[in-house]
């Protein structure tokens with residue numbers, strides 16, 4: 001062990017484990033098939049036992065759920081299907097009693113079409129000042145029948161929809177999500193008030209949605225680009241509507257609000273080029289930003305080594321720490337992703353196949369190894385609900401149950417993200433495997449009974465046990481310092497040593513590799529690897545050594 005000072009003087013978010021709760025699919029307290037706050041509250045002991053420092057809750061505000069709640073109708077009330085404001089406050093207080101902090105998810109790039117501002121703008125008609133809060137413009141061509149620009153939506157199809165009065169409004173996502181105009185002072189003032197509203201209710205931080213959006217080129221030029229990749233953002237600095245320099249002034253205003261409170265944080269969902277990411281985490285901006293390069297790395301040692309070195313160095317240069325993320329509610333679960341041949345486009349694969357390309361066993365082995373890779377790194381670890389159970393993507397959901405707007409807007413070329421949002425299995429039986437007392441809003445595969453949390457909790461070799469042990473060990477070995485030394489153990493190996501003496505070795509090749517000399521084998525992703533005497537590590541395995 002190094003003789004570094006204890007971690008208590010370190011802000012919690014720098015080294016924390018944050019568990020993402022997709023509230024709609026976590027636990028259903030009232031039996032209506034939709035997850036809710038009471039369901040989540042009832043599972044706080046599970047999260048405490050898992051050992052997480054914080055939960056990030058996907059949007060819980062009043063919403064028609066046209067995009068799973070990222071279409072917010074009222075930022076100050078809770079969606080009735082999820083509960084009430086009183087329940088939210090009780091949850092925040094009870095989470096604190098379990099030493100779990102709460103991160104809310106704020107959506108500033110767009111509102112729901114049901115938001116009072118948009119309703120007012122639509123009703124008021126062209127020329128009314130209320131239209132200035134959004135991007136509502138005349139079209140081009142005869143009678144203005146052509147959209148103002150050729151921009152396309154992230155979910156597929158045009159980014160403009162025409163109102164009955166002939167003007168068009170911009171929505172970079174679904175038609176139900178009009179983009180706000182961040183040059184408007186009322187928009188800025190309103191969000192500062194919303195930040196305060198939730199900070200005053202005890203929220204510890206915010207995950208900021210589409211942090212690379214917000215600002216648009218005031219000239220509204222055409223892109224003249226090929227249709228952009230569905231669910232992808234071009235990683236180009238000062239693109240006409242992504243990653244524009246003007247974003248940072250807005251963020252600095254938010255930071256001033258947060259700095260008026262103790263110990264709060266915000267983390268950016270910014271899909272930008274790696275060299276632009278540090279700009280978002282300068283000392284007067286976000287505290288952290290998701291490192292999506294880690295998630296996008298594929299099962300390739302060289303790529304992971306580069307991503308880890310660059311991510312850690314970039315964050316350290318601005319006195320932050322990196323986040324490490326393998327999964328979230330927008331991407332295919334890694335247990336399935338890692339089971340597909342290298343180079344597979346996992347967004348289209350559920351439609352194009354071939355289905356027999358998937359090696360489920362390899363996917364699970366790699367996902368377990370990746371968990372040790374992630375949890376041993378300095379900085380903060382983000383875990384998406386169900387990752388700790390090794391859940392696979394439900395990539396074969398029948399089309400009639402799909403809810404993600406991507407399915408329709410992509411012209412059925414992509415099934416969308418529902419496969420990663422299937423409600424959690426808590427028990428081996430019951431109408432929705434313990435998720436709730438009724439059927440779940442998305443069907444769970446029958447074989448998920450074997451993956452239920454209750455059964456895994458009793459099995460020392462389960463993925464849940466692996467996560468529990470890793471998070472517990474991390475407190476002593478992983479979160480004690482922020483030092484990182486990459487080790488060269490061969491081209492197919494990712495290995496690093498921490499200041500505490502923790503050594504993590506991951507074998508991404510096809511042959512066994514020799515382990516370095518060590519005193520103790522702390523943890524292995526493969527339950528078959530045991531004992532201090534272990535001298536080699538098989539393919540797709542990971543170990544923590546001291």
Ligand code: NOJ
Nearest residue numbers: 067070173209210329330
């Ligand atoms: C990113 C969110 O994670 C995603 O689920 C949502 O669809 C878009 N932002 C739009 O808000």
